Amino acid sequence: xxxxxxxxxxxxxxxxxxxxxxxxxxxxxxxxxxxxxxxxxxxxxxxxxxxxxxxxxxxxxxxxxxxxxxxxxxxxxxxxxxxxxxxxxxxxxxxxxx
Amino acid sequence: xxxxxxxxxxxxxxxxxxxxxxxxxxxxxxxxxxxxxxxxxxxxxxxxxxxxxxxxxxxxxxxxxxxxxxxxxxxxxxxxxxxxxxxxxxxxxxxxxxxxxxxxxxxxxxxxxxxxxxxxxxxxxxxxxxxxxxxxxxxxxxxxxxxxxxxxxxxxxxxxxxxxxxxxxxxxxxxxxxxxxxxxxxxxxxxxxxxxxxx
Numbered sequence: 001x002x003x004x005x006x007x008x009x010x011x012x013x014x015x016x017x018x019x020x021x022x023x024x025x026x027x028x029x030x031x032x033x034x035x036x037x038x039x040x041x042x043x044x045x046x047x048x049x050x051x052x053x054x055x056x057x058x059x060x061x062x063x064x065x066x067x068x069x070x071x072x073x074x075x076x077x078x079x080x081x082x083x084x085x086x087x088x089x090x091x092x093x094x095x096x097x098x
Numbered sequence: 099x100x101x102x103x104x105x106x107x108x109x110x111x112x113x114x115x116x117x118x119x120x121x122x123x124x125x126x127x128x129x130x131x132x133x134x135x136x137x138x139x140x141x142x143x144x145x146x147x148x149x150x151x152x153x154x155x156x157x158x159x160x161x162x163x164x165x166x167x168x169x170x171x172x173x174x175x176x177x178x179x180x181x182x183x184x185x186x187x188x189x190x191x192x193x194x195x196x197x198x199x200x201x202x203x204x205x206x207x208x209x210x211x212x213x214x215x216x217x218x219x220x221x222x223x224x225x226x227x228x229x230x231x232x233x234x235x236x237x238x239x240x241x242x243x244x245x246x247x248x249x250x251x252x253x254x255x256x257x258x259x260x261x262x263x264x265x266x267x268x269x270x271x272x273x274x275x276x277x278x279x280x281x282x283x284x285x286x287x288x289x290x291x292x293x294x295x296x297x
Contacts (some may be wrong), residue, residue, distance in 0.1 A: 033123060039126075071187055
């Protein structure tokens with residue numbers, strides 16, 4: 001039910017994430033991608049089609065948790081934020097949900 | 099207890115990252131080295147790495163998939179899986195497109211069975227048709243792939259690797275050079291790519 005609260009963020013984020021211009025990856029996210037075998041293409045597909053589980057808007061963007069499925073139907077969760085002014089998406093951590 | 103104080107990186111700066119190994123990030127089962135197009139974040143105080151910034155990541159992943167699809171070195175199972183994932187198809191969906199049993203595709207992807215030349219050309223064509231702009235960059239189209247001379251067996255002494263040199267102009271990545279190489283033979287893109295790149 002909590003996801004009902006994020007309809008606006010959902011619409012905005014999914015359209016914004018169709019074409020990400022700059023992607024900022026933390027070292028932790030890179031490490032987890034390598035460990036869990038999550039590729040950049042999978043990450044971008046989750047961004048474009050995933051559901052916003054939580055979001056918190058601030059003056060120049062928002063922080064979010066997005067979850068979605070890759071082409072093999074495995075759930076991936078992304079924790080991050082984005083800045084609309086410079087069109088940059090930051091990925092703080094990712095998680096492959098088993 | 100002062101010795102136990104943990105340094106917290108606050109002054110994060112970015113610098114150009116030269117020769118970034120992107121294979122793990124892209125999920126490619128072959129080495130991918132990027133020059134340009136990637137910035138490295140680091141702490142100005144302790145010089146520790148804090149991560150990387152990628153320009154146009156979507157273009158980048160497409161470019162790598164197309165580069166592999168357009169190289170005539172035989173695909174192994176992991177590479178078939180990589181190409182399938184790059185076009186965001188489930189194994190079942192690709193098997194349907196190839197008109198084969200999903201179990202057959204699974205055996206190919208797991209390396210229990212070599213992919214036939216005909217199926218391989220269909221997989222490569224699917225990638226190039228999905229990413230037409232990137233395919234044009236390497237001068238490939240459907241007919242070039244169908245007429246490609248692919249060996250019927252995987253040569254274990256040859257390893258595909260990709261070296262891309264990228265520059266960013268107006269938020270668009272341009273490939274200013276690149277090299278596909280193998281341990282036995284190599285093929286340079288330098289002459290091909292420089293004049294006509296425009297992703």
